[in-house]
Amino acid sequence: MALMIRSSAIHAAGCYTTTAIRKGARVAEYTGHLITKEEADRRYDDSLLTYLFGLGDGAMVIDGHSMAMFINHSCQANCETEEIDGHVWITALRHIAPGEEITYDYCLYDGGDDDEAICNCGAKKCRGTMYSAAEVKSRKAKAGTPGKTQGKTQGKRRNNKSGSASRKKHKR
Ligand SMILES: [Zn+2]
Numbered sequence: 001m002a003l004m005i006r007s008s009a010i011h012a013a014g015c016y017t018t019t020a021i022r023k024g025a026r027v028a029e030y031t032g033h034l035i036t037k038e039e040a041d042r043r044y045d046d047s048l049l050t051y052l053f054g055l056g057d058g059a060m061v062i063d064g065h066s067m068a069m070f071i072n073h074s075c076q077a078n079c080e081t082e083e084i085d086g087h088v089w090i091t092a093l094r095h096i097a098p099g100e101e102i103t104y105d106y107c108l109y110d111g112g113d114d115d116e117a118i119c120n121c122g123a124k125k126c127r128g129t130m131y132s133a134a135e136v137k138s139r140k141a142k143a144g145t146p147g148k149t150q151g152k153t154q155g156k157r158r159n160n161k162s163g164s165a166s167r168k169k170h171k172r
Contacts, residue, residue, distance in 0.1 A: 003028060003067055003102065010072040010121055014101045021096040027079055028102070030088035032065040053081075053088055054109075062088060073130045074103035076123035107132035113142075 008014025021027055030053050035043075037054070040061045044050045051064030068090055071079070078096050081104055082089045090104055108117050108131045117130040129136060 005067070005070050008072055008101055010074065010101070010103070013070050014103075015067060015071045016099065016101050017096055018098055020098055021092045023092050023094050025092045027090045027092055027096075028066070028068040028071070030062055030064060030066065030068040030081065030090065032069070033063045034060055034086075035063050037061055055083060055086065055088070058110075071102050071104060072121070073106040073119065074121040074123055075105065075119060075126045076121070077103040077105045079104040105132075106130045107135075109135045111135075 002018040004016050004018055005013050006016060015028070017027070032051070032053075034055075037059055040050075040052050040063065043063075044052070051069035053062040053064060055061060068088075071090060078093055078100065079090045079102055080093050082091050090102070096102070103121070108129075111117055111131065119126055119128055119130050127133065127136070131139065
């Protein structure tokens with residue numbers, strides 16, 4: 001399996017495969033330093049761009065430092081993420097042809113009030129945001145609450161999807 005990074009229509013740079021990938025195959029591991037959520041918040045509270053992947057209940061995150069951090073979000077992704085013994089694998093959901101961009105659904109969570117995480121994936125069923133469906137719902141409920149504070153939760157995202165969690169903040 002061979003992956004390469006090049007410019008992407010979805011967002012800045014993307015990760016592409018030069019070879020065919022069979023359904024179920026591990027495409028890449030999301031590697032990096034393992035740090036606590038608190039440490040991530042401290043490091044990246046003011047950052048516009050982060051590559052963080054929440055593990056388990058979100059108490060620990062991987063501060064991405066590998067090919068996998070270039071993989072873009074798509075609402076109709078060809079891969080999903082799996083957490084196995086503290087390792088996060090990006091696994092093919094279907095057969096992927098050579099030249100295709102590798103994508104997975106970020107299902108972002110717990111983002112800043114002012115960060116809409118707008119999605120440009122171009123999928124037919126694009127939900128317009130990289131937040132998870134559950135997060136969109138809770139953010140809508142929050143927006144209706146008077147007196148909410150602006151920007152206080154920036155950099156914090158939580159995801160309920162199958163125990164794994166991803167968070168990533170993009171430059172707009
Ligand atoms: Zn989308």
